[in-house]
Amino acid sequence: MHEPASSLAVLVDPGDAAPVIARLKELNASLAAILLTHHHHDHVGGVERLVSEYGCVVYGPKADSMPWVTDVVSDGSSFKLPVSKEMASVISVPGHTLEHVAYLHQGRLFCGDTLFSGGCGRLLGGTAAMLHDSLKKISRLPADTMIHCAHEYTLANLRFAKTIDVDNRRLDTRLEAVIAMREGNRPTVPSRLEEELQTNPFLRCHIPAIKERVELLSGESLGDELAVFSALRRLKDKN
Secondary structure (H helix, E strand, C coil): CCCCCCEEEEEECCCCHHHHHHHHHHHCEEEEEEECCCCCHHHHCCHHHHHHHHCCEEEECCCCCCCCCCEECCCCCEEECCCCCCEEEEEECCCCCCCCEEEEECCEEEEECCEECCEECCCCCCCHHHHHHHHHHHHCCCCCCEEEECCCCHHHHHHHHHHHCCCCHHHHHHHHHHHHHHHCCCCCCCEEHHHHHHHCHHHCCCCHHHHHHHHHHHCCCCCCHHHHHHHHHHHHHHC
């Protein structure tokens, strides 16, 4: 049994329970809730142990692969987090997987593997059309929204982005900053949506220069924005 905690915590996508438990002990906190974005093991691997340890509620989309979910969420639903007076809202963002959701709370979007800092997730269950539509949804959020993605892929993503968006000076500046941050062992996540809109090629497929570059690199003639996005995703998969 745990000693009475002085505060409560909410966790998103625990891939491993051990570091979570260690950190909660440091903070003298108890885990009140887990938010799950999708079913991949690196996002749910710690859930079973954490639920056993803390008896917390688990929010997540309906999926047979996530039997721990106690409170099913879907697009447009909202709920009150036990650590905040403000409601958290749910946005359905399929593409990386079919059931993927994101959580928006106090100007912060916890988006799992849908949108990465400088990139986006692979298609591991959904379609390019789904993922493109999901990224469009995110793009329409306020520009100062903080993007809390699930992995530290920023440097590799921006290096790929530079091969696509070759004349983007904002991208040059961001890449230089990220190199310095990683050399100093500093995280690059979260990022600001405004920064993603300016430097993330997966959010910029409507720009003619990017379309032309993707056509050149892919050797394809691409009609609409979705075709550009799909070809760009294929190029990144080979990178």
